[in-house]
Amino acid sequence: MSTVEESIDVDVPVRxxxxxxxxxxxxxxxxxxxxxxxxxxxxxxxxxTKIAGLSREFDTEIVERVPEERVAWRTTGESVKHTGTVDFEPLGAARTRVRMTMAFQPTGLAEKAADKLGMLDRQVRGDLRRFKRFIEDRGTGSGPRPASGGG
Structure with missing residues (x-):
């Protein structure tokens, strides 16, 4: 299983x-x-999803949800195997550190080669940069506030 951890600071409140x-x-x-x-x-x-020309469909289950602190998930079924967490750390009233950790089990030759080339690391880093632009440009979240408590 391969693991990647990346973080980024965004200029938006943790909530x-x-x-x-x-x-x-x-x-x-x-x-x-x-x-x-x-x-x-x-x-x-x-x-x-469609990554590097490979289309996949899969289901995930939220295994932990702590409002304004953490979301953790895992895939269900056999087709795709990964787990992940996203932690949210307030860095003041209007700044937040977002830290994503993912563990992924590559299957097949193409996924194993992509893993060895560090494609997952680059993917997560790029997704976090795009999230930063998305949330800072928007300034407010788009969805309703989830109910508090575990998932």
Missing amino acids: VVYDQWATFEDFPQFMEGVEEVRQLDDRHAHWR
């Missing part, structure tokens, strides 16, 4: 950053290769 991140349907607007995320219920989402 707004968390609320935006918890709006999974907006991910295609800043995550390269994510074509669609459909929220199925409070804990489950269905993803459609």
Whole structure:
């Protein structure tokens, strides 16, 4: 299993950053290769991706949700294996550090080669940069504030 950890500081309050991140349907607007995320219920989402020409569909389950602090997930099923966390750290009233950690099990020759070339690292770093531009340009989250408590 390969692991990548990246972080970025955004000039937006933690509440707004968390609320935006918890709006999974907006991910295609800043995550390269994510074509669609459909929220199925409070804990489950269905993803459609196309990365390096490889199309995938898979489901995820939110395994931990701490408002304004953390979102953690894992894939369900057999087709794609990954887990991840996003931690939100306030750096003052209007600044937040976003730290993403993902563990991914590459399958097949193409994914294993991409992993060895560091493509996941670059993908996560790029997605965080695009998220920073997205949230700073917008200034406010687009979705409703999720209910507090675990996922």
